[in-house]
Amino acid sequence: MTPEPDTDTVTLAHGNGGRLMRRLIESVFVRHLGNPWLAPLADAAVLPPATDDQALVFTSDGVTVQPLFFAGGDIGSLAVHGTVNDLAVAGATPRFLSLNAFLEEGLPLAELERIVESLAAAARACDVQVVAGDTKVLPRGLCGGVYFGVSGIGLRPRDLALGADGIRPGDAVLVSGPLGDHGIAVMLAREEFGLGGTLASDSGSVLPLTRALLDLPGLRFLRDPTRGGLATVLHEVIHATGLGVTLEESRLPIRGAVHSACDMLGYDPLYIACEGRVVAIVAEEQAEEALTRWRALPQGREAQRIGTLDPHHDRLLLVNDWGGERLLQELEDDPLPRIC
Numbered sequence: 075m076t077p078e079p080d081t082d083t084v085t086l087a088h089g090n091g092g093r094l095m096r097r098l099i100e101s102v103f104v105r106h107l108g109n110p111w112l113a114p115l116a117d118a119a120v121l122p123p124a125t126d127d128q129a130l131v132f133t134s135d136g137v138t139v140q141p142l143f144f145a146g147g148d149i150g151s152l153a154v155h156g157t158v159n160d161l162a163v164a165g166a167t168p169r170f171l172s173l174n175a176f177l178e179e180g181l182p183l184a185e186l187e188r189i190v191e192s193l194a195a196a197a198r199a200c201d202v203q204v205v206a207g208d209t210k211v212l213p214r215g216l217c218g219g220v221y222f223g224v225s226g227i228g229l230r231p232r233d234l235a236l237g238a239d240g241i242r243p244g245d246a247v248l249v250s251g252p253l254g255d256h257g258i259a260v261m262l263a264r265e266e267f268g269l270g271g272t273l274a275s276d277s278g279s280v281l282p283l284t285r286a287l288l289d290l291p292g293l294r295f296l297r298d299p300t301r302g303g304l305a306t307v308l309h310e311v312i313h314a315t316g317l318g319v320t321l322e323e324s325r326l327p328i329r330g331a332v333h334s335a336c337d338m339l340g341y342d343p344l345y346i347a348c349e350g351r352v353v354a355i356v357a358e359e360q361a362e363e364a365l366t367r368w369r370a371l372p373q374g375r376e377a378q379r380i381g382t383l384d385p386h387h388d389r390l391l392l393v394n395d396w397g398g399e400r401l402l403q404e405l406e407d408d409p410l411p412r413i414c
Contacts, residue, residue, distance in 0.1 A: 084181040106194035107204040131166035134225040144263035146274030150193030157226040162284040163296040166228030173207035174223035238314035240294040243385035246361035254332040254346035260413045273331040276350035286367040292357025305344040318387035
C-alpha cells in the first residue's frame with residue numbers, strides 16, 4: 075500500500091487532479107472563497123451579463139512577491155489588491171476574479187491557509203468574488219512557496235473616456251499619497267541588508283480614490299504606480315503624448331523612512347513601487363477640486379499636486395526650490411525584483 079502523503083505540507087500529489095487535490099481545493103480555497111458563482115468542478119464560471127450602459131473590463135496579473143509576508147500585507151491580499159486596482163484605474167468597478175495558484179512542494183498547509191484567508195478577507199473588503207481558478211504544484215525549488223495568477227472582470231460606464239490621448243498641455247499631475255512605501259517595506263522584510271524599521275506597505279484597494287474622481291469632466295488619466303514607480307508611469311505618459319512632465323521636488327510626498335533606506339542603498343524613491351496609490355492627470359482648473367475629494371478620504375489624506383504637463387520639452391524633469399533641474403531617465407533595470 076502506498077503511504078499517505080504528508081498532509082501537513084503541499085506535495086506533488088496535491089497537483090495530480092485526484093483525491094488530495096480535490097480535498098485541498100475544497101478544504102482551503104472553497105472554504106474561504108466560496109460564493110454562488112464558484113464552481114470548483116467546472117471549467118468556467120457563468121456570470122451576470124453587462125448592462126446597456128456598462129462595459130466589461132478585463133485584466134490579468136501575476137504575483138510572485140518575496141517574502142510571502144511583509145509589514146502591511148502578504149501575497150494573498152496583494153494578489154487581490156493588484157488586480158482590483160488595475161480595474162479601478164481603468165474606471166471600472168471590480169466584480170469577479172479568477173485565481174491560479176502555483177504551489178511549491180513542501181509549502182506548509184498552515185501557511186497556505188493563512189495566505190488564502192488573507193486573500194479572502196481582501197476580496198470581501200473589495201466586494202469582489204473569486205469565481206474560478208486552477209491549482210498546480212511544482213517540485214521543490216521551482217518557486218518561492220506560492221505564486222498567484224489573478225484575472226479580474228469589472229464594469230465601467232460605456233461613455234467614460236480615460237487615457238493618455240485626452241491629456242493636454244498644462245494639465246496637473248496628482249498623486250494620492252506617499253511614494254515607495256510598498257517596495258521598501260518588502261525590501262526590509264527580506265532582511266538582506268541588515269536594516270529594520272516599522273514602515274508598512276501601502277497595499278490596499280484604490281477603488282475609493284478612483285470613484286471620487288470619475289465624474290470630474292477634466293479627469294484625463296489614472297494609473298497605479300506599481301513596478302517602476304511614479305517615474306515609469308510618467309515616462310509612459312511622455313511617450314504617449316510627446317509632452318514633457320515637470321515635477322516639483324518639494325511637493326513629492328515621500329516618507330523619511332523611504333528616503334533614508336533609498337539613500338543608504340542607492341535607490342531613487344521615484345522608481346520604487348506603490349500598491350495603494352493613484353497617479354491622476356486632470357485639467358488645471360480642476361486640480362484643487364480633485365485634491366479636495368481625495369483628501370476627504372482616509373486613503374488620500376496626503377494627496378499632493380506634484381507636477382505639470384509641459385509643452386516646452388519632452389522629458390521628465392525634477393525641479394527643486396532653487397531652480398535646479400534633474401533629468402529622470404527611463405528605468406533600465408529592476409532595482410527591487412519580486413516586490414509584487
